Amino acid sequence: MGDNDFREARAKNAEKLLDVRNLEIQFKTKNGYISAVEGLNFSVHRSELLAMVGESGCGKSVTSLAVMGLIEHPGRVRADRMELAGVDMTRSSPEEIRRLRGAQMSMIFQDPLTSLNPLFTAGHQISEQFLTHVPGCGRGEAKRRSIEMIRKTGIPRPEAVYDSYPHELSGGMRQRIMIAIAMCCNPVLLIADEPTTALDVTIQAQILHLMRELVVEYETSILFITHDLGVVAEMADRVVVMYAGQIVEEADVLTLFHKPAHPYTKGLLHSTIKVQDAGSRLEPIPGAVPSLRQLPSGCRFHPRCAYADDECRRRRPELVEVGLNHYSRCLLFPRRENVA
Ligand SMILES: Nc1ncnc2c1ncn2[C@@H]1O[C@H](COP(=O)(O)OP(=O)(O)O)[C@@H](O)[C@H]1O
Numbered sequence: 001m002g003d004n005d006f007r008e009a010r011a012k013n014a015e016k017l018l019d020v021r022n023l024e025i026q027f028k029t030k031n032g033y034i035s036a037v038e039g040l041n042f043s044v045h046r047s048e049l050l051a052m053v054g055e056s057g058c059g060k061s062v063t064s065l066a067v068m069g070l071i072e073h074p075g076r077v078r079a080d081r082m083e084l085a086g087v088d089m090t091r092s093s094p095e096e097i098r099r100l101r102g103a104q105m106s107m108i109f110q111d112p113l114t115s116l117n118p119l120f121t122a123g124h125q126i127s128e129q130f131l132t133h134v135p136g137c138g139r140g141e142a143k144r145r146s147i148e149m150i151r152k153t154g155i156p157r158p159e160a161v162y163d164s165y166p167h168e169l170s171g172g173m174r175q176r177i178m179i180a181i182a183m184c185c186n187p188v189l190l191i192a193d194e195p196t197t198a199l200d201v202t203i204q205a206q207i208l209h210l211m212r213e214l215v216v217e218y219e220t221s222i223l224f225i226t227h228d229l230g231v232v233a234e235m236a237d238r239v240v241v242m243y244a245g246q247i248v249e250e251a252d253v254l255t256l257f258h259k260p261a262h263p264y265t266k267g268l269l270h271s272t273i274k275v276q277d278a279g280s281r282l283e284p285i286p287g288a289v290p291s292l293r294q295l296p297s298g299c300r301f302h303p304r305c306a307y308a309d310d311e312c313r314r315r316r317p318e319l320v321e322v323g324l325n326h327y328s329r330c331l332l333f334p335r336r337e338n339v340a
């Protein structure tokens, strides 16, 4: 067995903590149901940070809500399989999903103010998690563990913050409290949906640093959703790129940045580099993400793609392997490249 075969075998056998097969999410419109996401296959390995990237409207948030069992009626979720630590959630009752949520999987959002209850102190909201999910845990123990959890998120004077209401805390502090709530039952999976987008750059870096520390300490896997490739470069082990409700590329982070295969990924990278280059303006990919009501024929990206030809307008590309654990959905660059 050669070196590459070995690496390949090992990566292919990486233990899947979350395994999603053929996920479809639909919403009701005046003209019937439309699919916000379809044919989605992805997995998060143990102790891995998987980043999901793509412009606004590509289906990142709805995917994470579907995994959490939080898509509400009349939204519809279908999947062949959605396995978390060996439990197929497509076969679980709403009650079982509720129990998994908080204990096994938890989520933090962009805006902690909308997820924190303004009427209760931060400490009360963290304590609730212990009281709900830890059998036999009383108020005193819940308080002690909550303060410890607040301390772990790097907040000075955790006792004072325990008694604070959300509006008395800064945005960065509130996000730390959300992280404390999400992590206090030691979930195997944490989903973070644009967790730092609303914060200024310094605070953003601190929060990302905190999340990275927690992954290591608790061995939690993270599904990290962002439109910011700078954050991806800093945080992720692997990346899936979403476009118009589909995965268009999947690769480990180095491959994605050094050998992107899909023109959409190349466009995203290009606009990121432009932003970082001080003084130059953001150069977005021309055009916009298509409406779900009027998806283009053939490749969904073809109207914005500089390389598109007739075939791209006609034929739908499949996600194909183009390198070692590297997949791309493009008719023009489908070859398996040298994987050495
Ligand atoms: N509750 C809903 N009802 C109808 N359409 C929705 C709903 N939630 C999301 N969508 C649509 O699903 C698509 C994906 O949305 P979303 O997952 O929020 O994108 P992203 O997080 O990538 O910005 C969008 O076109 C959005 O308008």
Ligand SMILES: [Mg+2]
Pocket (backbone or CB within 6 Å): 057, 060, 061, 062, 193
């Ligand atoms: Mg979103």
